[in-house]
Amino acid sequence: MKNEPLAYRMRPKTIDEVISQAHLVGPKAIIRRMVDTKRLSSMIFYGPPGIGKTSIAQAIAGSTQYKFRQLNAVTNTKKDMQLVVEEAKMSGQVILLLDEIHRLDKAKQDFLLPHLESGKIVLIGATTSNPYHAINPAIRSRTQIFELYPLEEDDIITALKRALADSENGLAEYNPEVSDEAIHHFAMASYGDVRSALNALELAVLSAEQNDDKRQVTLEDAKVCIQKNTFQHDKDGDQHYDVMSAFQKSIRGSDVDAALHYLARLIEAGDLPTIARRLLVISYEDIGLASPGAAARTLSAIEASERLGFPEARIPLSQAVIELCLSPKSNSAITAIDQALSDIRNGKAGLVPKHLKDGHYQGAKELGNAIGYKYPHNYENSYVEQQYLPDTLKNKQYYEPKLTSKSEQKFAEIYNNLKSNKK
Known part of the structure; x- marks a missing residue:
């Protein structure tokens, strides 16, 4: 039995073996062009787990014959990075895959930057976080950023069938007989994570009953070996x-x-x-x-x-x-309050009209406050015309009714009638 997981053993050795991500490695795509001309620049891969970030990095190294080293931005030290730099000085360009690059601290970053500038180190950062939010601008400015996408079911089926037929790194030596229903379940239940699908397939084959020198994997076996909880949803991601x-x-x-x-x-x-x-x-x-x-x-x-x-x-x-x-839709309420807030934040506040100021204290009348205020309930329909906005904004209109429903049409009618009374 091979010690490494199937997903690890089946990683592509060259760009031609990469499944999916055609927007990056397909004919005339940017990474394909870099590889073909051996003009690599540092880059960052981001996307969900298990979709091929490490695999593509290794495939780039395999196609260019450059040395490949893999470190983790958190668990590996600056000394580990220094060893990679020394190797690059001795033997030429080295591809450094740096996992969790969004967690690279300043000391390690400052150490790496000049070596990225010289081109001795080709950095390939891998992250599940959006680099525009999570990665320091100094690193971003020296790298090209590429988004990788979850694999389609057909892509995962291709990877599974390739593993079943591979006698060197795959599962062919076990003479597996996997039903089409099982293959499709592995592909569907992995939610685009090819690593999860491959490792579940390996578990199913190795634990399957042997019948006439064949290991038969059924749909029920597939359901047991790949659990539903592989659905990816990080509440903080x-x-x-x-x-x-x-x-x-x-x-x-x-x-x-x-x-x-x-x-x-x-x-x-x-x-x-x-x-x-x-x-x-x-x-x-x-x-x-x-x-x-x-x-x-x-x-x-x-x-x-x-x-x-x-x-x-x-x-x-x-x-x-x-x-x-x-339901009918209207954003008139949020639009109205946002316009009012915008005026306040831009210094368009003005003084509260004197007749609206508080008059419930001794000396208010001497200041001219609350004099002339008309109490609406003393008037017909509880409405009387008077100025409420500050002088600098007295003709301002924030609320603009959306006539998308009978409900707001009624509000609009009342609003427009009131506005016309002020003219």
Whole structure:
């Protein structure tokens, strides 16, 4: 039995063996061009775990015949990096794969920078975090940044079948007989993580019953060997914020099916507090005055889901999402308050009109405060015309009604009638 995991043994030796990431290593793609001309520049790979960051780095080294060294930005020391630099000085260019590069401290960074400048070290940083958020600008400015994507199911099936047929590094020596249903389950349940799929396949083959010198792997074996919890969702990671963004934008765009998809991803991650907060924000920000009751019903659904907990919480949450998607939309409330805040922050405040100032203290009248204020309840329909905004803003209009619903059309009618009375 081979000691290294199957995913490690099956890593591509050259660029031609890389599966997927055609936007980087396909014909005429940028990394392919670098390899073909042996004009490598330092780069950063980012994306979810198990999608080939290390594999592509090793494939680049294999295709160019450059020396390859792998370190970790956290666990390896500056001395370890110094050994790589000394090797580069002695033997020429060295490719250094640096895992978790977003956690590189300043001392190690300062040590590496001049060697990146000279080109002796070709740095390939690997990270699951968005480098534009997580990596120091000094490193970013000296590297090209490439995003890697989760593999499609067909790509993972290709990798699995390659491993089954490989007698040197793969599983062919065990004469495996893996059903198509099992292969497809490994590919589907790995959520684009080829490392997870390969290692689960190896476990299934090695633990399978031997029948007529064959090891047969069924769908049931596949389900046991690759568990559902490989779904990737880091509550503190970039993917989390991307899902939250897509969730809100799908509701705002009235796409029920997309919104339910992203809700399901958040439910699968068990992230009820974030779902609750986001739904409440959406009910006011995107539906708003077009359906004022939606916010109250959303809050009721949130309270019900918090009392129920998962899995039952999915029911009121689904109901709230469907209603918000299919409700008329208006952002007039958030637009209005943001315009008002913008004026305040830009120094456009002005003095409170004297007739609106507090008059409940001795000496207020001597200052001219609260004199001339008209109490609206003393007038017909509890309305009387008078100035409320400061003089510098007295003709300012912040609220601009959206006529997308009967509800806001009614608000708009009242608002416009009141505005016309002031003219």
